[in-house]
Amino acid sequence: MSSKKVVVAGGGAAGMLAAGRAAQKGASVTLLEKxxxxxxxxxxSGNTRCNLTNTLSLDGFISMYGVNGKFLYPAFQxxxxxxxxxLLSRYGVSTFxxxxxxxxxxxxxxxxxxxVLQQYLQENGAKLVTGTRVDQIETIKGCISAVKTAGNVYPADAVVLATGGSSYPQTGSTGDGCRMAAALGHTIVKLRPALVPLVVKEREQAxxxxxxxxxxxxLTSFACSAQEIDISSIPQHDCGRGIGGRRPKPPLIESRKGGLIFTQYGVSGPAVLLMSLAVADALDTGPASLSIDxxxxxxxxxxxxxxxxxxxRHGARxxxxxxxELVPGRIAATVLGNxxxxxxxxxxxxxxxxxxSLSLSLKDLRFDIERTRPIAEAMVTAGGVSLAEVDPRTLQSKLVNGLYFCGEMLDIDADTGGFNLQAAFSTGWLAGESAAMLR
Ligand SMILES: Cc1cc2nc3c(=O)[nH]c(=O)nc-3n(C[C@H](O)[C@H](O)[C@H](O)COP(=O)(O)OP(=O)(O)OC[C@H]3O[C@@H](n4cnc5c(N)ncnc54)[C@H](O)[C@@H]3O)c2cc1C
Structure with missing residues (x-):
């Protein structure tokens, strides 16, 4: 059993599991939540229903996080x-x-x-302190020594940073952890919005x-202007992140069947959200556009x-x-106009x-993308603490002894479907356990 003092910064999905698990391993744990x-x-999450995980196989799961997915194998193991x-069932929560x-x-x-997460904390004796923002992490000779808040200093052998990304700041996630990690020498991969609506240039039309x-x-996205889309390159199958084996050929970015909703400034809905990060990345280097079949x-x-x-049959109509009869009235008007x-x-x-021309317009309604909506409106933050500086087997920093990371503040993000929360829970568990067992 551990006799370490562990401070966890951030009481989200990742931080609560980290704190509970570290306490279960015998550490003296304080969880600070702002x-x-x-x-x-x-x-x-999940429209207040919480889509907490997915039934996909382990390898299928890993593919949902793109190139960084492999980092998660040890945490998932x-x-x-x-x-x-x-764990949920132990506290009386069944799932469907x-x-x-x-x-x-x-x-x-x-x-x-x-x-359940709060009960898990309590049962294992982790102390939860709310309304308390962690401002700084102190080190002595490259080892963790304490955590500072506005009014207090908490001595610590290990610190788990679990402060999340910077989307939906009203929930408390404002990027603090990344700033503290950067102050300790960590590289932060640029924070970008993922699972976010898109703003089109044809604002009036949308x-x-x-x-x-x-x-x-x-919905198919392209790394070129709408004018340059080659309709013959629009695939009839899904391709993109998390869709095994089908790598899109540039300028094709992604193609997915699914739902879409027009907004005041552009497009949103499941198919749009899923490809928004890839579109945002394409916009960093040039134009991007959408074709809607x-x-x-x-x-x-x-x-x-x-x-x-x-x-x-209806020549007089x-x-x-x-x-x-094929599409909603306002869309029909747009198709006719195009x-x-x-x-x-x-x-x-x-x-x-x-x-x-009409059949073409119905198969290929195009928009030029201007930008994504701001990160504050994104369901997930892409980017974060660079995985190259974190040991995947323990989630300990390779730069600071006793510093651990978990959850969305790591450079990991996934499609919708329960993958982001499972990553937060799994990395939280591993970080908490590792912090308690720090030698
Ligand atoms: C609207 C919405 C719906 C979603 N639905 C789903 C879904 O159904 N399924 C799914 O898998 N994912 C979903 N996600 C994503 C998922 O919720 C997140 O990926 C996950 O909650 C991240 O957990 P985390 O613990 O890493 O970070 P967070 O949940 O962001 O928790 C971080 C915590 O740290 C605290 N904090 C921040 N800075 C400090 C500081 N300086 N000191 C102390 N505390 C601090 C914050 O207040 C917060 O409580 C959704 C996200 C959104 C916005």
Whole structure:
């Protein structure tokens, strides 16, 4: 059993597990949380239902974190989905699985997960101090010596930094940990928004479609301007991060089938969020654009034939009325505008060239991306403490003896589906255990 003094900075998913586990290993643990209560981000996660993990296989899981995923193997070997579910069940919380393998508490309440984490802390004797911001970490000869807050100094043998990223600052995550790690010599990989809505240059056009939600479109992003998109390079299958084996060829960035919603300034929704980080990275070096296939179930030839047959059958109707049977009214108007076809032309009078343009417009609605929405609106922060300076087997800093990292402040992020929380829980567990066992 440990006799170490461990201070954990940050009471989110990662910090609470770290503190509980270090205490379980016998360390004397103080968890310092700057907000008035811990776990604020867990409480709003999954629309307050908390998608806490996923049923994907270990290798599938790892692929969800992109190139940095392999760093997580040792943490997942120590504490993965089964251990997490076992911990929850020990405190009376059962779970259920939704399509896509997403795991939620059966009650549908994120609150239950926070309650378990607090009970786990309490039961193992970790001391939780809320309303207390960690300002600085003190070292002596490259070893941890203490943690400073505004009014106190906490002597420590080990410190676990678990202060999260810098998105949703109202939950307490404001990038403090990265600043403290940098002050101790750590490299911080640029913090970027991930899982964030996109702002398009054609603001008026997107604004006119605001509020329209499309369930089953194919969204493809490109590292070039909308004008330069080559429609023949739009794949009919998903490709991108976490989608095994299908690496997109530049300028293609990602392609996914899924939901999209038009906003006042651009686009959001599941398919958009999933590719937003890759788009943000592309924007760092040049233009980026989107193509929306509004009817991905039909090939372009099939669609053109379908339009022809509808136009033949209903020759006296306005062409817009017929398109409105395929897509929402305001989208139909946009498609007609892009195809250069007057909405009140009678279907029977649509020329072969116009029909071709309409089917093309339905398969390829384009937007130039101006930027992402700010990091404060991102569900996850990409970037953080460089993994090259952290030992994946213990999560200890390679620069400062006794300093450990876990959760979103590490340079790790993933798609939606429960992967971010599982990474926070697993790294929290490993960091806490390692800190308690520090020699
Ligand atoms: C709206 C939303 C929904 C989400 N839904 C899901 C989901 O369903 N599934 C999923 O897997 N992921 C989801 N995520 C992401 C997931 O919630 C995070 O990746 C995860 O909570 C990160 O945990 P963490 O402990 O590393 O950091 P955080 O949860 O950010 O916790 C950090 C803690 O440190 C505290 N802190 C910060 N600085 C200091 C300081 N100087 N001193 C003391 N304390 C400090 C903060 O107050 C905070 O409590 C969602 C995120 C958002 C924003």
């Amino acid at each position: 907000m008035e209560r811990p776990g604020k981000k867990v409480l709003i 120590r504490f993965f989905r089964e251990e997490l579910l076992e 699985v939704e399509p896509g393998g997403r795991v939620f508490p059966a009650s549908g309440k994120a609150d239950d997960v926070v309650r 604004g006119a479609l605001q509020g329209i939600s499309l369930q089953d479109i194919r 509004l009817l991905p179930a039909k090939g372009q030839k099939q669609l053109a034939e379908g339009l022809q047959s509808a136009f033949d 306005f062409v817009q009325t017929i398109l409105e 195809a250069g076809v007057h909405p009140e032309i009678k279907a029977g009078r649509v020329s072969a060239r116009q029909r071709e």
